[in-house]
Amino acid sequence: MRLHTFALAGLIALGFMGAAQAADLNPTRLQLDKKGLQLLDRQGRELSRYAVRAKRWDQRADGAQDHVAVLLDADRGRPVLLRSEGQVLRAQDLPEPSFAVEALCLHRDPQGLLQLFLLGEEGLSEQWLIAGPEGARPLRRLATAPGAKGCVVDDKQELLHIDEPGLGLWEHSTRVEGKPQRQLLRAASRKAKAPVSKTWDWPVLQPSGQTAPVARFGDAADDPAIWVHPSDARLSRILGTNKKQGLLVYNLQGEERQLLEVGRINNVDLRQGLQVAPGQSMDLAVATQRDENALLLFGIDGQGQVSELARLPTDLKDIYGLCVGRSAEGELDAYPNDKDGRVQQIRITRSAEGRWQSRLLRQFQLASQPEGCVVDEANGRLFVGEEKRGIWQIDIGSSAGLAPKPQLIMPVGGALVADVEGLAIYRARPGDAGYLLVSSQGNHSYLVLDAQPPYALRGGFRIGINAELGIDGASETDGLEVSAANFGGVYGQGLIVVQDGHKRLPDGPQNFKLLPWSEVARALKLP
Structure with missing residues (x-):
């Protein structure tokens, strides 16, 4: 031809x-x-x-x-x-x-x-x-x-x-x-086909900060979590996974404060103020360790210092994504998933002797690989992203012995382009309906949905270049997190952290980008 x-x-x-x-x-x-x-x-x-x-x-x-x-x-x-x-x-x-x-x-x-x-x-x-x-x-x-x-x-x-x-x-x-x-x-195709997925007419927002790059090239950085300092939110920490090395801890200026070389961990999530014994509370983070198909449990002290506490085995064959949440009784439940579509609910407790232990409560099944998920504790819901199919909602407020049927609330297609990746919930005050933030990896954008039925799409945005600060945009985002805490300055209404799949300005290993929630609220005209 x-x-x-x-x-x-x-x-x-x-x-x-x-x-x-x-x-x-x-x-x-x-x-x-x-x-x-x-x-x-x-x-x-x-x-x-x-x-x-x-x-x-x-x-x-x-x-x-x-x-x-x-x-x-x-x-x-x-x-x-x-x-x-x-x-x-x-x-x-x-x-x-x-x-x-x-x-x-x-x-x-x-x-x-x-x-x-x-x-x-x-x-x-x-x-x-x-x-x-x-x-x-x-x-x-x-x-x-x-x-x-x-x-x-x-x-x-x-x-x-x-x-x-x-x-x-x-x-x-x-x-x-x-x-x-x-x-x-070629001559047979006079009309050019777009080489990339359709980009919707979303606003392009500028990042306000970024973390130092991870220490490995290629597909390395994956999932962040945000720890809020108990007395001065400006001293808060960002936890981020390097799935070729371990867990990183950054301050809000993006400077690396800790590296825990614990192996190939994929996703991380945390909860603060958990009652682990009478009169004793702790801040705990959990990550998926892929070489061991285990849950790694970390403690976070009052200054944001992270230390490994335990490795808890699972029966998953290829552990992948994870999120955590408080149960109705105030205990810590982890929701790891497997590439075969399984999603488990695992209760993490500490014995009277101080030994950490885990117990499988129930299991849900999706047709293909999930990864990102988030727990809506206020409404007893679990949101899970099945990468090629869409976002599922699962009722976890019912009896732990039952396995409720997942409900598809947003299929892939239109604004949501596979892979469906990170999920997080923004709720400014207790009792608010809140918003579900989603990484639409296939078109390098982020969607904002109501976190309550019928889960209406409020809009989306992209993260572009901040030329003044010398920060590149974000693309092919895996994990993300959002917090409504007042971190001061531009983060007075909260903070979004997203993984960036391609570090530019200059080229380098992947990192995480920071964005004020107020910019999203302004761009999408959210109340």
Whole structure:
């Protein structure tokens, strides 16, 4: 089959279509000739010039009256950023790339941030962010067509097009978060198919903080939990799993305070103020240990110091996700699940001699692999995410000897895109209906549902780049957690912590991102 290719001239024409349309509303325009970049008025008279020898360039509107452009200085082999300010062009050298640049193109992302693609002649390329005090910095590396002579970006569709001579037109997703995705367009498919799941028209919110990266590359960080300091919430802690190493403990500034190398733990959850003996309460965290198919029990002291207490075996064959909650009697129940679809309810107690022990109360069955879950103690409900099918609600307020039938409250499809991952409940005050927060991993978004029937969808959001703080967005989120505690500052109405599957700014091992609940409430107009 003959491959569908575009001439370079066609690519350039496509790339500047938006610029030409914008020029109709702009009293000035940019033009590149052999002597440099010109700023011209409507009559074609030169207002300003940047003298340079360049062949590769791209531009975008910069507000209603001005322009922004990047060109490649052919003599120095480095990109130059130019902005028009009224009738003047101002230039700024960008950092020198570590490879020979063959082509470049600009992208205005859904947040309105300017990004730059630098294509290397050997197929090693980079995507940069042009923002913040540093001017420009790499976001990620890309494998692209070698010898590419041109590229254009469709800002609205978030697609980068690259012409590979003799082969065809490649289409790449411009989204920084998530795995790089591309496809080769062929003659039999004139209409391009989107390479990624549909992104709903959700607001993009900026993270306010992030943790230090975990100490292992690849799919490592997974699930967070939030411990609230009893007297000063600003001294609270974030617990996070590194499923290649152990349990991490961070402060609210994202600094690592502890690393407990307890092996491959997947999910973690905690409860505070549990009565473990007459007159004695403890804060306890539980995690799933995958090598041992066991529950790891941790104690948390009044300063947020975490220590291992016990390893409690289960009869699960491939233990995976977990959440915990108080029983009606005030005891700690853990809800681990297995990749075969089983979800167990296990009571954790301490004997009179001080020995920790566990007892299986009952078991629920789903058709395929679950992971994320959350206990709504106030209403005696368990919410479980079956990764490929949807969100289930299970009545756990009834007799422990019975196994109520799970009810599907939101199937995969539409706004919820598999995998269904982390679940958490936000409740500002006792008695409030509350909200169910869900990680829709397949389209890198987060959904907010009412935590009461009929579980109406209130909306969703994405987490994008905070250029000012130098924090990248979040994507392919596994676990998440939310707390309504007043942590002070921007976290006065609560805190959301999400795992980030792809650490950028710069590239590195995975970490966790922090987001104020108030930003979600504002964006979704929640009461």
